[in-house]
Amino acid sequence: MNRIPYGKQHITQEDLDAVVEVLKSEWLTQGPNIKQFEDTFAEYVGAKYAVAVSNGTAALHLCTMALGVEPGQKVITTPITFVASANCVRYCGGEVVFSDIDRDTYLLDIEGVRAQLEADVNREIKGIIPVNFAGRVVDMEAYRQLADEFGCWIIEDACHSPGGYFINSQGQKVLAGSGKYADLAIFSFHPVKHIAAGEGGMITTNDEELYKHLMNLRTHGIQQDASKKREDHGAWYYEMQELGYNYRLTDFQAALGLSQLKRADWGLEKRKEIAAKYDQILSEFDFIKKHSGVVEGHAYHLYIIEVDDRKGLFDYLRANEIFVQIHYVPAHIMPYYRDLGWKKGDMPKSEDYYSMCLTLPLFPTLMDEEFEFVISKLKEYFKS
Numbered sequence: 001m002n003r004i005p006y007g008k009q010h011i012t013q014e015d016l017d018a019v020v021e022v023l024k025s026e027w028l029t030q031g032p033n034i035k036q037f038e039d040t041f042a043e044y045v046g047a048k049y050a051v052a053v054s055n056g057t058a059a060l061h062l063c064t065m066a067l068g069v070e071p072g073q074k075v076i077t078t079p080i081t082f083v084a085s086a087n088c089v090r091y092c093g094g095e096v097v098f099s100d101i102d103r104d105t106y107l108l109d110i111e112g113v114r115a116q117l118e119a120d121v122n123r124e125i126k127g128i129i130p131v132n133f134a135g136r137v138v139d140m141e142a143y144r145q146l147a148d149e150f151g152c153w154i155i156e157d158a159c160h161s162p163g164g165y166f167i168n169s170q171g172q173k174v175l176a177g178s179g180k181y182a183d184l185a186i187f188s189f190h191p192v193k194h195i196a197a198g199e200g201g202m203i204t205t206n207d208e209e210l211y212k213h214l215m216n217l218r219t220h221g222i223q224q225d226a227s228k229k230r231e232d233h234g235a236w237y238y239e240m241q242e243l244g245y246n247y248r249l250t251d252f253q254a255a256l257g258l259s260q261l262k263r264a265d266w267g268l269e270k271r272k273e274i275a276a277k278y279d280q281i282l283s284e285f286d287f288i289k290k291h292s293g294v295v296e297g298h299a300y301h302l303y304i305i306e307v308d309d310r311k312g313l314f315d316y317l318r319a320n321e322i323f324v325q326i327h328y329v330p331a332h333i334m335p336y337y338r339d340l341g342w343k344k345g346d347m348p349k350s351e352d353y354y355s356m357c358l359t360l361p362l363f364p365t366l367m368d369e370e371f372e373f374v375i376s377k378l379k380e381y382f383k384s
């Protein structure tokens with residue numbers, strides 16, 4: 001049995017052809033595939049606008065910039081996420097306020113967030129970054145109501161959930177990144193994600209002003225709208241109006257992303273099937289204390305189990321070439337955040353979860369034999 005990773009990209013001949021075509025063309029970057037990828041992705045998630053960027057972290061950074069995060073401002077997020085969801089606040093000099101998870105859903109607990117907002121009498125908290133952790137989509141309608149009560153903006157970190165949705169109070173399916181409730185949403189096209197572009201990211205929104213601002217910030221702060229230039233020296237003239245970055249995606253990455261996007265629904269179906277199989281089998285094992293389960297609208301980026309002897313199981317599976325992972329070491333106990341005052345014990349539910357969690361292999365091309373091998377090794381470990 002070959003090494004089984006927890007996540008893996010799927011590259012077809014069509015993907016290869018799409019990339020090679022761009023490499024042979026005139027445009028390696030800023031070519032026609034960027035706009036096409038943006039338009040197709042916006043349609044896929046049901047948003048009005050999309051901005052392609054170099055990775056998910058750049059997407060988060062541009063969002064905090066566009067929303068005006070600055071020193072003295074605070075932003076709430078979950079510790080159970082990749083550190084980038086918090087770091088984007090620090091890039092702008094803002095302060096991260098971690099808030100604990102709901103132990104059942106693994107998502108940011110909205111009641112905890114409410115308590116922190118209520119305690120913030122000087123209204124220093126300006127925004128909330130909920131994360132659709134593992135692919136389970138946050139009830140963004142509830143967060144919108146809460147955010148409006150306290151004058152906050154919302155960035156939906158949807159890196160784990162393209163194609164996922166939650167059901168709102170009117171019984172409608174609301175897609176992750178649709179912009180119906182969150183001000184901005186971000187995605188990543190890192191190879192372990194649903195759509196691989198090597199590196200890559202996307203911001204989606206329904207807010208035209210934010211969209212235009214993000215387009216400028218992605219390219220050094222150079223004004224993209226000719227009518228907004230303050231001077232006109234001639235056809236060559238470009239005008240940098242604020243400090244931005246080069247966070248552009250290349251055209252060949254966009255071609256790969258676009259080609260992958262055509263199979264996104266197929267990939268999501270496969271993920272659902274595998275999650276359902278895990279769900280059925282694992283429910284019978286009493287050594288599994290809890291697992292992420294099957295939930296309507298879940299995009300199944302990760303399938304997580306909780307066990308008592310997590311380290312032993314991790315080492316055993318790794319020794320058997322099953323490359324399970326831990327998602328995540330809670331962000332607040334990273335030395336960087338400890339140096340800023342956070343400590344063990346601050347987020348008891350996240351820390352309890354971290355002590356037991358383990359991510360099993362889940363990707364669309366996971367073979368039946370590989371799945372069976374994972375299950376057999378799980379059983380074997382707990383029998384011995």
Ligand SMILES: Cc1ncc(COP(=O)(O)O)c(C=O)c1O
Pocket residue numbers: 055056057058081082084085131157159160187188189190199200201
């Ligand atoms: C929840 C979450 N947010 C943000 C990121 C950052 O994305 P990228 O790796 O594309 O910079 C990731 C990627 O691992 C992620 O999982």
